[in-house]
Amino acid sequence: MTTLEIPNIGTFDVELWEEGAGTPLLYLHGYERHPGGAGFLKRLATDHRVLAPEQPGYGNSTGFEHFTDVQDVALFYRELVESWGLGSVDVVGHSLGGMFAAELAAIAPQLVRRLVLVNAYGLWLDDEPTLDPFGPADQVKAAKWHAGPPDVEPTNFVPDPDDPHAPILFSARNLGSATKFMWPIADRGLRRRLPLIDAPTLVVHGTSDGLLPVSYAEEFVRLIPDARLHRIEAAGHYPMVEQEDEFVSAVSAFLAG
Amino acid sequence: MKFHWFAQQYYSKLPPEYGDTVESSWVTPPAAYADPRQVGEDYHTYIRLMQQADGLGWDSLLLNEHHQTSLAMTPSPNLIASILAATTENAAIALCGNSLALYNPPIRVAEEIAMLDALSGGRIIAGIVFGTPMDSAFSYGVPPVELRERFHEARDLITRAWKATEPFAFNGKYTQLRYVNPWPRPVQDEIPVWIPGSGSVETWDVVNALDYCYGYLSFSGRQSAEPIVKGFWEHTEATGGNMNPNRMAFTQVICCADTDEEAERQYSEAVKYFYRQNPTAIWQATPPGYTSQASIRENLTRAKTISAEERLKAQRGELSFWEYDELGYIIAGTPERVEQRVRALCTDLRIGQLITCMHVGNLPEDVAAKNNHLVGTQVIPKLRDVWADEEDRWTPKVSQERVAAKFGAPAPV
Numbered sequence: 001m002t003t004l005e006i007p008n009i010g011t012f013d014v015e016l017w018e019e020g021a022g023t024p025l026l027y028l029h030g031y032e033r034h035p036g037g038a039g040f041l042k043r044l045a046t047d048h049r050v051l052a053p054e055q056p057g058y059g060n061s062t063g064f065e066h067f068t069d070v071q072d073v074a075l076f077y078r079e080l081v082e083s084w085g086l087g088s089v090d091v092v093g094h095s096l097g098g099m100f101a102a103e104l105a106a107i108a109p110q111l112v113r114r115l116v117l118v119n120a121y122g123l124w125l126d127d128e129p130t131l132d133p134f135g136p137a138d139q140v141k142a143a144k145w146h147a148g149p150p151d152v153e154p155t156n157f158v159p160d161p162d163d164p165h166a167p168i169l170f171s172a173r174n175l176g177s178a179t180k181f182m183w184p185i186a187d188r189g190l191r192r193r194l195p196l197i198d199a200p201t202l203v204v205h206g207t208s209d210g211l212l213p214v215s216y217a218e219e220f221v222r223l224i225p226d227a228r229l230h231r232i233e234a235a236g237h238y239p240m241v242e243q244e245d246e247f248v249s250a251v252s253a254f255l256a257g
Numbered sequence: 258m259k260f261h262w263f264a265q266q267y268y269s270k271l272p273p274e275y276g277d278t279v280e281s282s283w284v285t286p287p288a289a290y291a292d293p294r295q296v297g298e299d300y301h302t303y304i305r306l307m308q309q310a311d312g313l314g315w316d317s318l319l320l321n322e323h324h325q326t327s328l329a330m331t332p333s334p335n336l337i338a339s340i341l342a343a344t345t346e347n348a349a350i351a352l353c354g355n356s357l358a359l360y361n362p363p364i365r366v367a368e369e370i371a372m373l374d375a376l377s378g379g380r381i382i383a384g385i386v387f388g389t390p391m392d393s394a395f396s397y398g399v400p401p402v403e404l405r406e407r408f409h410e411a412r413d414l415i416t417r418a419w420k421a422t423e424p425f426a427f428n429g430k431y432t433q434l435r436y437v438n439p440w441p442r443p444v445q446d447e448i449p450v451w452i453p454g455s456g457s458v459e460t461w462d463v464v465n466a467l468d469y470c471y472g473y474l475s476f477s478g479r480q481s482a483e484p485i486v487k488g489f490w491e492h493t494e495a496t497g498g499n500m501n502p503n504r505m506a507f508t509q510v511i512c513c514a515d516t517d518e519e520a521e522r523q524y525s526e527a528v529k530y531f532y533r534q535n536p537t538a539i540w541q542a543t544p545p546g547y548t549s550q551a552s553i554r555e556n557l558t559r560a561k562t563i564s565a566e567e568r569l570k571a572q573r574g575e576l577s578f579w580e581y582d583e584l585g586y587i588i589a590g591t592p593e594r595v596e597q598r599v600r601a602l603c604t605d606l607r608i609g610q611l612i613t614c615m616h617v618g619n620l621p622e623d624v625a626a627k628n629n630h631l632v633g634t635q636v637i638p639k640l641r642d643v644w645a646d647e648e649d650r651w652t653p654k655v656s657q658e659r660v661a662a663k664f665g666a667p668a669p670v
Contacts, residue, residue, distance in 0.1 A: 068430060136540045165557050169550055176402045176546025183546075184398035 001060070002053070006079050012063030014080070015054035015156070020045030023113075023255070024086045026077070027052040030095025030237075031121065031133065031178040033170075034059060036156035040240040043248045048090070048255070053080065055097070057177030059156060059170065064177055070188040073181070074103035081111050090255050091199075094118040095237065096178055102190055102197065102220075109198040114255055117220055118204045118247075119212055119237050121182060122190035128215050133182060134175070143210025144237040154241060194223035201227035202254040206235030206242065230254075258609050258643040259652055260632075261351055262310040263319040263508065264616035264625075265476075266303050266337075268327040270295050271534050271619075275327075276574070281538035283326040283391035296330055302622045304340055306615065309626060311345035313633025314664035316652055317382060318345065319612055321474070322354030323389070324396035328535050335369045342377035347663055349656035350377055353384030353453055353472065358404050359397045362432045363411035364439060367418040371443045379444035379655045384451040384472065385412060387460075391537070394544045402546030405459065407431050416450070419443050449651045451506055451610075456485040456559075457552040458492065465498035470610060470651040472506035476531075477571070479585025479602055480563045482507070486606045488559070503609030503649040509602065510614040512589040513631040520589045523624045525578040528587055530618035533574030587617075592635035600640060609644045610651065638665065 004012045017037060025048040029035055034054040044050050056076070057064030067073055077100060081089055091112050093101025098120020105112040124130075131143050141149055160166045181188060201224045205217035214231065221227045230250045235242040268291050279286045307318040318341055320334035331337065338350050350373065355366045366385075374381040387393060387408055394401045410429045414437070417425070424438035453472030454460035464471045473486055486507065494500060512528065514520035548556070563584060570576050571586060582589045588598045603611055613632065616625040649657065649669065657669040 134540070134544055136538065165554060168557070169553060172545050172548070172553055173550060174545075179394075179400040179402045179544070179546040183394070183400040183402075183544075 004076075004080055004083055006066075006076070010063060010066040012056050012061070012066070012076065014056060014061045014063070015059055017041070017052040017054075017156070018050065020047070020049050022048050024049045024051060024084070024089040025255070026081060026089045026091045026101075028077070028091070028093040028097030028101050029055065029058075030097055030119075031175070031182060032095075032153075033174050034156040035154035038154035038241070040244050040248055043244070044092075044251065047252065051084070051089075054156065055100075055177070057180070058174045064180075067180065070099065070103055070181055070190075071107070073100050074107045077104045078108040078111060081108075088113040090114045090116070092116040092118065092251065093120060094240070096121050096181060096186070098122065099181065099186065099188070099190060102194060102224075105199050105201075106193040106196040109196070112199040115197065115199040115201040116204060116251055116254065117201065118239065119206055119209050119217075120203070120220060121186040121212065122188070123216055123219050124185050124187040125215060125219060128213050130213070130216070131211055133186075133211055134179065140211070146206065146208035146234050146236045146242055150241065153238075191223060194220065195225060197224050199226070202251070203227055203229045204232060204239060204247065204250060205229065206232050206237060206239035208234065208236045211237050258603055258611060258640060258645075259316040259503070259649065260314075260637050261317040261319040261506070261610060261612045262307055262315040262348070262629075263321075263612045263614050264303055264306065265321070265329045265531070265614070266299065266331050267531065267534075267618055268296065268330060269299050269302075269619040271327060271530075276534040276536055279536060281391075281541055282328055282535045283389075283537055284395045284541050285325075286327055291327065291330075299330070300337070303616070304337065306622070306625050306629060307341055308344060309629050310615070310633065311341075311348045313629055314637055314660060315348050315613075315633065316656060316660055317349035317351040319351040319353060319384075322356050322386065322392070324392045326391065335373060338373050339376060342373050342380070347656060347659040349380045349382050349653045351382035351384055351451070353451065353474065354386045354388065356386050356388035356393055356397075357411035357415065358393055358399050358407035359388060360411070362434060363414055364418060364432075364434060364437060366411070367415040368439045370415075370448065371419065371439060371441050374443035374445055374448060375441050380653050381443070381445070382449045382451060382652060384453060385415075386453055389542075390544050390547045391541045394547060395541055400546065401544045404547065409463070419448060445653060447650070449653060451651065453506070456488065456556065457549065458555060459549055459552065461489055461492050462496070464504075465493055465496060468499055468504075470504045470506055472610075472612075474506070474508045474612065476508060476510060476614070477563075477568070477586065478581075479606070481568070482585075483562055483606065484559050486608070490607055500607070501609070501647050502603075502607040502644045503647055503651050505606070505608050506610035506612055507602075507606065507608045508612040508614055509599070510587040510617055511595060511628065511632060512587050512617075513592055513595050513628050513636065515591065515631075517590040517594065520591075521578045524587075524589060524617070524620065527618040527620035527624075528578065528581055529574035532571055532581075532586070534618065536572070592631050595632065596636045596639050599636065600643060603640075603643055609647060609649065641665075
């Protein structure tokens with residue numbers, strides 16, 4: 001747990017998964033949950049110092065009530081990265097975390113060395129409306145995965161033997177916080193700010209994502225000045241899980257470049 | 258005790274297979290099921306029944322607000338209320354909504370309720386609601402996690418606007434207005450405020466802090482509701498709140514006839530239609546962020562007084578008429594039987610404001626009119642002694658006085 005005090009705003013107690021040494025890498029997790037020490041993060045940590053905070057409002061991380069809108073989230077991450085005193089960092093953002101990563105890169109370009117957006121939310125295309133991520137649970141679950149859900153989805157949830165309701169409360173809290181930025185449509189105006197991003201950007205997209213069609217990734221690439229697309233076949237919303245090898249090598253190569 | 262006339266303004270001509278085939282009767286049901294001309298006929302039926310109730314001694318005529326559903330075609334209760342304000346004399350008009358978080362700027366709600374209070378000569382009860390998830394989160398797109406904060410900010414603005422004698426500035430998180438000065442202001446110095454809820458502890462605390470009337474408006478009957486209503490009173494007592502029974506409004510379906518057999522014959526099909534034609538998709542009823550962590554935990558641990566099997570059968574229209582009655586979904590039978598059961602319900606659960614649901618589903622208008630007549634002439638007068646010595650600041654003075662003068666209800670305490 002790390003504590004960040006922003007004067008006149010408030011206190012944020014944030015769970016932080018941290019591993020490895022080398023160039024610092026900020027990882028921002030997706031709308032469902034923090035992945036915990038998932039395989040892809042451990043592998044990225046072999047040549048990076050990976051810092052993966054849990055978003056305020058998720059799990060045990062506090063301070064969600066200090067956010068009025070997505071700009072506050074971007075400023076929170078600016079303060080968090082500056083508090084580390086590490087200078088600029090590489091930023092990898094997945095799903096809703098991709099929206100936050102792009103906002104951070106636009107508002108604090110001096111802090112973002114290279115940017116990776118993975119099946120990122122933040123845009124809306126009238127011609128290709130997306131599935132409601134808060135729709136019927138079985139439909140959403142089927143849409144997320146190319147080859148069906150794995151036995152265990154990566155998570156930082158720790159079961160509490162004394163609290164049978166903990167899994168329900170964990171999920172309700174996480175997704176409830178996501179509604180602030182994704183309900184009813186996950187578009188908080190990012191389109192207007194993507195052209196301000198300076199960092200070289202890799203847009204990674206699992207092409208079987210039933211939540212976000214690949215056209216959304218193409219739109220990110222079109223709007224960010226220095227961006228290119230890496231499609232990952234046979235993967236849905238979680239390419240880092242379904243195609244871990246390809247994901248890690250593509251991201252590592254881009255960050256090393 | 259007080260009686261509030263109510264009907265879910267159902268679409269009355271749904272085909273038999275509707276309840277089994279639509280994914281949900283909320284948010285996404287195909288609009289083609291409803292013929293707008295028939296909807297118009299249905300509105301006229303409900304208005305006639307409410308006008309009749311005004312002449313039979315009901316204390317208020319109550320309207321609710323729902324969106325995108327065949328269950329209640331009343332997206333704007335204020336529109337029907339304006340007709341009643343102009344065409345009725347005695348009863349109050351209880352609005353339950355308006356759903357405050359849905360209107361931007363919410364000063365519109367302050368204006369419309371003040372208009373209605375002026376038009377009705379001070380007979381308005383302002384029920385203000387969060388709205389079901391289907392209404393507020395899905396049909397109106399409010400992020401569930403922001404709903405309560407938006408509601409309370411709007412409530413603060415509206416209640417201040419009603420009483421302010423001069424224009425004021427309002428710098429809220431969701432609403433900013435430089436000049437708040439609605440015309441007209443309400444007739445009543447204190448418009449009675451009700452907040453219906455579904456058992457959230459946070460709502461109980463707000464209602465108690467402001468001394469409002471709480472409402473538990475379900476159609477699932479006494480057995481399901483008892484833990485929540487009793488929970489409210491236990492919480493209120495424990496936290497030093499006002500225990501006046503007139504602070505509790507409760508909905509009850511009433512099916513009254515000359516004999517018990519006649520009640521079954523006349524109402525059975527409509528009761529089953531009412532429960533069966535309202536499938537609600539689970540994902541629409543439980544969006545994340547709508548319910549606080551504390552209330553989720555409360556719901557998960559609250560004692561269940563009705564089995565899941567019984568609940569499912571009730572929702573599928575598979576209970577017998579008298580099983581619905583036994584579980585409290587409905588109170589049916591002769592005026593004597595209805596009187597006894599209502600007395601027991603309202604005494605046991607400390608209910609001072611009974612919302613009598615007098616029309617259900619596709620009930621023929623003449624049966625509902627007979628229901629009104631029997632209850633208005635043979636049930637309500639006999640129940641006026643219940644909680645009669647308790648002060649009632651939660652219904653308008655004007656309607657209390659007029660109903661008392663005309664129908665012999667107890668004078669205002």
